[in-house]
Amino acid sequence: xxxxxxxxxxxxxxxxxxxxxxxxxxxxxxxxxxxxxxxxxxxxxxxxxxxxxxxxxxxxxxxxxxxxxxxxxxxxxxxxxxxxxxxxxxxxxxxxxxxxxxxxxxxxxxxxxxxxxxxxxxxxxxxxxxxxxxxxxxxxxxxxxxxxxxxxxxxxxxxxxxxxxxxxxxxxxxxxxxxxxxxxxxxxxxxxxxxxxxxxxxxxxxxxxxxxxxxxxxxxxxxxxxxxxxxxxxxxxxxxxxxxxxxxxxxxxxxxxxxxxxxxxxxxxxxxxxxxxxxxxxxxxxxxxxxxxxxxxxxxxxxxxxxxxxxxxxxxxxxxxxxxxxxxxxxxxxxxxxxxxxxxxxxxxxxxxxxxxxxxxxxxxxxxxxxxxxxxxxxxxxxxxxxxxxxxxxxxxxxxxxxxxxxxxxxxxxxxxxxxxxxxxxxxxxxxxxxxxxxxxxxxxxxxxxxxxxxxxxxxxxxxxxxxxxxxxxxxxxxxxxxxxxxxxxxxxxxxxxxxxxxxxxxxxxxxxxxxxxxxxxxxxxxxxxxxxxx
Numbered sequence: 001x002x003x004x005x006x007x008x009x010x011x012x013x014x015x016x017x018x019x020x021x022x023x024x025x026x027x028x029x030x031x032x033x034x035x036x037x038x039x040x041x042x043x044x045x046x047x048x049x050x051x052x053x054x055x056x057x058x059x060x061x062x063x064x065x066x067x068x069x070x071x072x073x074x075x076x077x078x079x080x081x082x083x084x085x086x087x088x089x090x091x092x093x094x095x096x097x098x099x100x101x102x103x104x105x106x107x108x109x110x111x112x113x114x115x116x117x118x119x120x121x122x123x124x125x126x127x128x129x130x131x132x133x134x135x136x137x138x139x140x141x142x143x144x145x146x147x148x149x150x151x152x153x154x155x156x157x158x159x160x161x162x163x164x165x166x167x168x169x170x171x172x173x174x175x176x177x178x179x180x181x182x183x184x185x186x187x188x189x190x191x192x193x194x195x196x197x198x199x200x201x202x203x204x205x206x207x208x209x210x211x212x213x214x215x216x217x218x219x220x221x222x223x224x225x226x227x228x229x230x231x232x233x234x235x236x237x238x239x240x241x242x243x244x245x246x247x248x249x250x251x252x253x254x255x256x257x258x259x260x261x262x263x264x265x266x267x268x269x270x271x272x273x274x275x276x277x278x279x280x281x282x283x284x285x286x287x288x289x290x291x292x293x294x295x296x297x298x299x300x301x302x303x304x305x306x307x308x309x310x311x312x313x314x315x316x317x318x319x320x321x322x323x324x325x326x327x328x329x330x331x332x333x334x335x336x337x338x339x340x341x342x343x344x345x346x347x348x349x350x351x352x353x354x355x356x357x358x359x360x361x362x363x364x365x366x367x368x369x370x371x372x373x374x375x376x377x378x379x380x381x382x383x384x385x386x387x388x389x390x391x392x393x394x395x396x397x398x399x400x401x402x403x404x405x406x407x408x409x410x411x412x413x414x415x416x417x418x419x420x421x422x423x424x425x426x427x428x429x430x431x432x433x434x435x436x437x438x439x440x441x442x443x444x445x446x447x448x449x450x451x452x453x454x455x456x457x458x459x460x461x462x463x464x465x466x467x468x469x470x471x472x473x474x475x476x477x478x479x480x481x482x483x484x485x486x487x488x489x490x491x492x493x494x495x496x497x498x499x500x501x502x503x504x505x506x507x508x509x510x511x512x513x514x515x516x517x518x519x520x521x522x523x524x525x526x527x528x529x530x531x532x533x534x535x
Contacts, residue, residue: 004091004098007105007134008084009125010069010076013349013356014273014311016121016128020070021081023088028064034085036069039077045110048079049086052110056162061093079109080119083138086110086161087168096168105129105137114161115176118142123282124269126150138164141178146272146282149265212251213427217417221248224408224520226431229255230438231454231499233492234342234364234403236327236396239410241374245367248410249291249323252365254428256287256320257436263319266359270318274311287363288320294329302337302347303358309349314341314360327366328395335400338364342403345456366404368396378412405455405492406520438502454498459491468497472511476518484522493517 002025009016019036032046054060067085069076084106091098107125109117118140126137126147136154139147144157158164159176166173215222221237225248228235235252237245259267267284271277277284292301292313299305303312314322324330341347341360348357370376371389382389401407443452445466451457476493479485485493496517497509504513519525 002092006084006088011121021084022068023092024066026064030062051112052114056114082110083108100168108140116140121273123272229435233405236366236407243410249365253289290317291323294326315358317362318359322362323365328368441502454495468509
């Protein structure tokens with residue numbers, strides 16, 4: 001009897017679970033049994049591994065072979081275990097020294113010819129290995145740059161199984177010809193993309209650069225956009241078709257600062273698992289922008305699918321912008337599912353095979369028409385019945401809108417504003433500089449605390465630890481007494497007021513900042529609420 005073990009990683013959502021691959025050889029009829037709760041693609045690894053080993057010039061053992069994946073209770077899927085299974089089998093046959101497999105994490109799919117093909121989710125897999133104390137990782141050559149994003153881990157990229165056998169056996173490493181060197185496209189890269197997403201689609205974003213200077217007029221909406229970017233406040237844009245709602249939302253990612261190192265790793269891990277991380281761009285450094293169609297299902301927006309859930313749009317937009325255009329046309333059930341992630345920054349999806357927690361800290365932007373025909377409140381006149389208007393607006397539930405800090409009516413642009421566009425309009429770089437300065441003020445205020453933006457601070461902390469100027473909350477308290485504000489609404493007004501104060505460079509909010517926050521939440525102008533901070 002011969003025995004060997006290797007180590008790999010199973011992905012459960014966007015988190016990695018260490019899996020020990022054990023290979024046992026016994027006398028008997030030549031069979032290959034794979035146990036440990038594998039799915040269909042993992043069960044097929046028996047044929048892939050056998051063919052890869054034989055085509056790498058190594059004899060396949062003619063004995064009873066059992067490969068176990070431990071822990072057996074964790075569902076395992078995908079082809080990323082192939083490399084570990086092959087090395088465990090070769091260790092059991094004594095082709096390689098089993099001691100060389102100690103402390104080495106193996107991730108990769110094997111082709112029938114012995115080539116090592118890339119798989120999705122390398123970054124979260126290597127992160128899990130590093131957290132468990134592993135300092136050596138073997139990955140496919142195409143995903144080396146992604147694996148090297150994890151510090152203090154030595155990464156070896158291999159092109160073929162034959163190369164890995166030579167490294168582990170202290171033999172001369174053969175030079176293998178890459179597909180691109182042969183003048184052919186590297187079809188192995190198809191393993192990095194989810195079917196239907198397209199090869200190399202990259203993280204969700206815009207196809208071309210856009211600038212805020214292209215927006216004509218819309219002073220109130222531009223102000224709301226700046227506050228949303230500075231404090232990461234959720235935004236609702238309501239207005240007739242053609243007023244510029246989508247145009248404004250598309251320019252919001254450009255106002256956001258670069259992601260921090262930790263945020264980049266978190267966003268990259270989600271995109272890697274989802275199969276939208278392009279080769280050659282292993283790190284997501286800019287806030288992602290995701291704008292699913294209004295017909296998106298619950299699984300597409302929140303996460304799900306058959307078996308264990310996969311990340312949805314709310315997770316793909318982690319640390320970025322999730323834009324839902326034509327929000328009133330979306331399923332009310334799907335929209336209300338956003339209430340939990342908007343409040344806590346993550347989404348928990350439960351299925352029969354397990355429960356997953358996926359990150360979902362997004363800046364939500366909703367856009368909707370005022371009525372089915374889109375002309376309610378305009379000079380063109382609305383043709384909808386009052387009951388139709390009420391039903392249309394009721395598709396956005398009160399509990400969902402209560403979590404949205406900024407609600408702005410986007411009015412149609414007049415002829416004079418349109419012709420004067422671009423003359424005295426601030427561009428994205430100018431506004432982004434103010435946003436960055438405001439973010440830095442907030443980060444300095446919360447330096448010793450777990451928050452980085454005003455929208456993350458609990459209301460109790462804002463009311464007790466950081467006081468506004470005396471009398472600044474007078475109008476907000478009156479609105480709460482009249483039932484115009486909920487307790488959550490008052491806390492969100494405070495957060496927006498702190499963001500307005502940060503943009504203006506004030507040490508704490510004044511009555512002007514609170515009035516601005518109230519106006520952006522209720523739509524009722526108060527005092528000099530629309531005065532531009534820092535202008």
